[in-house]
Amino acid sequence: MRDLPTGPSLLALAREVLLSDLLPLLPEQHRLEVRLVANSMAIAEREAVLGTGPANQLLRELETMYGEAEGEPEVLSRFARDLRAGVFESSAPHDRAVRAILWRLTIFKLRQANPRFLAANSFN
């Protein structure tokens, strides 16, 4: 149990104060750095809001595909090794399923890191 306001809402408020109130007071040569600080806060906020649910779902899909529960680092490493070796290329259904996982993984990560880039590429 945590007190209110939540961590993400505090980050959002702190970011607004930083950009609206403090940034205009700073000399030009420090403004880029402040925007980077604000961007870092926005990523942390989105990560907190989105949680690990979608990532866990992807891991479960991988474990289902492999037919065993291995845990995050192991199953992702195995997946990466198999992609390098072209293991899924001989089976069209596997290949399609793998590509769907790659898309979902990438879109999930970009929802955290850079949703504007997703939007600029016509993804919601």
Place this chain on the structure above:
Amino acid sequence: MESQRSEVVREAGAGRNHRAALARFLAAASGAAKVDVSGLAPLRGGAIQENWAVDARFFGGLLTGDQRLVLRTAAPTGVAASLSRNEEFAVLKAAFAAGVTVPEPLFASEDPAVFGKAFFVMRRVDGTAAAHRITRDPLLDPSLPAIAGRLGRELARIHTIRPPRSGLAFLPSYEQVGPAQQIAGFRAYLDRHPVPRPVLEWGIRWLETHLPPPVEPVLCHHDYRTGNYMLDGANLTGILDWEFAGWGDPHEDIGWFCCKGWRFARLDREAGGIADRAPFYRGYERESGRMVGRERVFFWEVLASVRWAIIALQQSDRYLIGGERNLDLALTGRRATECELEILMLLDPDGAPSDA
């Protein structure tokens, strides 16, 4: 991937200690009786290389009069793949001699007594290299297709430099740096990286199974992109940042220039965020007399996205592993996923699943 920027950001105390030694060096190198260094200040940018603005008055010799120069030297954290300053100076001289628009290279020194480390000096050119400004400026918009054409012609001139060249004997052969070797390098890096990157592995596998036939190598800039040329208004004043130059497939530079990672504010403008591909390709083809191979460019564009992703991860490693306290570098690692999205968009004809 940093450049000669026009903006002087601060006067550095350390610089004052070097002025006298630099003035003596410039006098000896240019044949002047005396040189007064009136200004010495770092230019903005320089995560990999440091660039210093030098204002100097030469009394006699090759450069007699007032001169605006840039001194280029290594930043504290170098990148293993980049050339030494002396080597970059040799490449810049070759490009200048081939008629490429570059800041004229003047003198180089490896004597640490002059500036503490190896450096070279070139003329300072006017303008801005700021990519976001160039890709956003509405006043520049009408001129951008012509600028893209000019950049195509400049690239074709760079590619007239071919091995063997005695002055560039330090560059590794194409056989050492071709696509298969780059793929091996990407995988070696990913093997050391703590977090698996399935999309990169998938993209690299595609590259491995679609290697283009070998080609007669040319001098490639290897970082030819918006952000690495200077514009003074609509006038191209210099191609910058030659530290990654080497022998390669000419389509490598074209793919790098066009890849999405270098389009900045205008993802829709496929030639460097400034224009359609047509004027860029046309400029290249007219100057070189050779057609741009669209399929070869596609291969190199996929490779460019992989390379960009690896560079992004390496930049954040400088914080994560090297302990460099730099927020910009730390954040750059997140951009690897943008490259992964582009790899998927390029290579998966089915597109994203509807539930993604």
